[in-house]
Amino acid sequence: MFSRRQGRAGAVLAMSILAAPGSLATSSSALADEKPARPEIKTNRWQEDWSALADPALRTEAFDPIKYIPIMPGDPRSYVSFGMTLRERFEAVNAAAFGVGGIRSDAYLLQRLQFHADFHLDEHWQLFLQVEDDRAFGKNVVTPVDQDPLDMRLGFLAYVNATQVGTFKARVGRQDFDFDLQRFVSSREGANVRQSFDAVWGDWESGPWRFLGFLSQPVQYDFQHPFDDTSNSHFRFHTLRVERQVLGTNELSAYYSFYQKDNVHYLDASGDEKRNVFDVRFAGKLNQFDWDLEAMGQNGVIGGKDIRAWATGARAGYTFAGITWQPRLGMQVDAASGDHQPRDNVLGTFNPLFPNGYYFTLAGFTGYVNLVHVKPSLTVKPATNLSIMGALGFQWRETIADAIYVQPNIPVAGTAGKGSAWSGAYAQVRLDYRFDAHLTGAIEAVHYKIGDTIRQAGGHDSDYVGVELKYSL
Numbered sequence: 001m002f003s004r005r006q007g008r009a010g011a012v013l014a015m016s017i018l019a020a021p022g023s024l025a026t027s028s029s030a031l032a033d034e035k036p037a038r039p040e041i042k043t044n045r046w047q048e049d050w051s052a053l054a055d056p057a058l059r060t061e062a063f064d065p066i067k068y069i070p071i072m073p074g075d076p077r078s079y080v081s082f083g084m085t086l087r088e089r090f091e092a093v094n095a096a097a098f099g100v101g102g103i104r105s106d107a108y109l110l111q112r113l114q115f116h117a118d119f120h121l122d123e124h125w126q127l128f129l130q131v132e133d134d135r136a137f138g139k140n141v142v143t144p145v146d147q148d149p150l151d152m153r154l155g156f157l158a159y160v161n162a163t164q165v166g167t168f169k170a171r172v173g174r175q176d177f178d179f180d181l182q183r184f185v186s187s188r189e190g191a192n193v194r195q196s197f198d199a200v201w202g203d204w205e206s207g208p209w210r211f212l213g214f215l216s217q218p219v220q221y222d223f224q225h226p227f228d229d230t231s232n233s234h235f236r237f238h239t240l241r242v243e244r245q246v247l248g249t250n251e252l253s254a255y256y257s258f259y260q261k262d263n264v265h266y267l268d269a270s271g272d273e274k275r276n277v278f279d280v281r282f283a284g285k286l287n288q289f290d291w292d293l294e295a296m297g298q299n300g301v302i303g304g305k306d307i308r309a310w311a312t313g314a315r316a317g318y319t320f321a322g323i324t325w326q327p328r329l330g331m332q333v334d335a336a337s338g339d340h341q342p343r344d345n346v347l348g349t350f351n352p353l354f355p356n357g358y359y360f361t362l363a364g365f366t367g368y369v370n371l372v373h374v375k376p377s378l379t380v381k382p383a384t385n386l387s388i389m390g391a392l393g394f395q396w397r398e399t400i401a402d403a404i405y406v407q408p409n410i411p412v413a414g415t416a417g418k419g420s421a422w423s424g425a426y427a428q429v430r431l432d433y434r435f436d437a438h439l440t441g442a443i444e445a446v447h448y449k450i451g452d453t454i455r456q457a458g459g460h461d462s463d464y465v466g467v468e469l470k471y472s473l
Helices: 004-019 024-033 452-456
Strands: 079-093 106-120 125-137 148-162 167-175 197-206 209-218 235-246 250-266 269-286 289-302 305-319 328-336 371-383 386-396 422-434 439-450 462-472
Touching: 250 289, 269 305, 422 452
Parallel strands: none
Antiparallel strands: 079 106, 079 462, 106 125, 125 148, 148 167, 167 197, 197 209, 209 235, 235 250, 250 269, 269 289, 289 305, 305 328, 328 371, 371 386, 386 422, 422 439, 439 462
16 A cells, blocks of 8 residues: 555656657657556555546546546546445355354355545545445344445545655545554455544655554444444544655554543453554565564553553565466464453453454454464465465464454453463465456365364364455446
8 A cells, every 4th residue: 555655666767768868759759658557446446546547548448438537628637437346255154253152154145335436636636435335145143344234435535745855645534544464454355344434644755754643433333224334432543653665665664553442341351441552563575585574562451450462473475486386485473462360450462453354364263362373375376367375374372361262352252261272273275366457256265173172162173165256347
């Protein structure tokens, strides 16, 4: 989501073309080669820029008449664009939450349908509106992350002003945030209902630096009726963040967040939760080696108890770019604190905030709470549009005193204070295929072999299969 890089790269390229020696014909040819290309469809549709379709030569597809509709003659940056995304995902799981409390085999269809209108009033102003309808067909237990009848998902006014000293950006209204790998702050793409925030956002970018901050109330979803989602002062999330590019384009960032939610229940604490969140991350790439390292600390209060919690995450890999199928060997290591001393005055259970369901697996067997997780993986690309990943995951509890958790932070009944640290191991296979610019597909399968702690709590080995198609225009 760091579009500032693309902007700087484009500016440098443009200046190099204009400054390059050569004949007028050569310069004109170079400029012709740098004409805007068709934009790519993005996960966050509000980040798309369809002004390139001001050039009639680029209007080559059936729906282009609604992708770029000029508002002001003579100003290609003033236009309205309409779009749609439809995602259908079939899921089957033979033992949700490991079947603790009874085997709960389930097979169902999740459908997400989005429509948006994107108004660019000039080069500075943008008004983005998106409605979303989420359905869960045949699911035994429907939750607010599974189903949400027609509702306003996004609706914000944005302002951008680029100058020689930097770029200022601001947004106000219902919007979404996603930081980095979305370990802890995400737009919740994995679940059927994405996460939105009613917020005021500000952003300043200059050279290798970026400073941003926002005040927000996370949207809380009611899946009974259309247009019933709300936010209020009982749930708040505010952030100040600084980023810098170091050692080339590698990313170093840190942020502070204030998380406040009323009437919260943990195994060893209840009440109004107030957490201070401190996060630092370093990510980058050197030749064929890539890495992403992040650490988070949390303190605060809940129900008269102090909060002291932490988490770390690391992903690294090496890609053999010169070998057929470009194999990438990856390693992922994660850890998050649990509560070490029940009934004392300290809560050590980590709060994963707004996690991404994709981060571990789509099966939902793993929550980023009281966890030690090691996951080697191998990814290959047999074809340009095809990616296949296979992985093994090994999991322990950080402390036996606290429970084993499934996504996002739901304790498995009967595991707290019992058994051993070993939680279990899983095998994962995922296939992603891009049919064309509009249609993508994915298949994921997970088998989780539980440890004795979950088995003694009444759990069972669990299997998950998900098949997804997503069409966007």
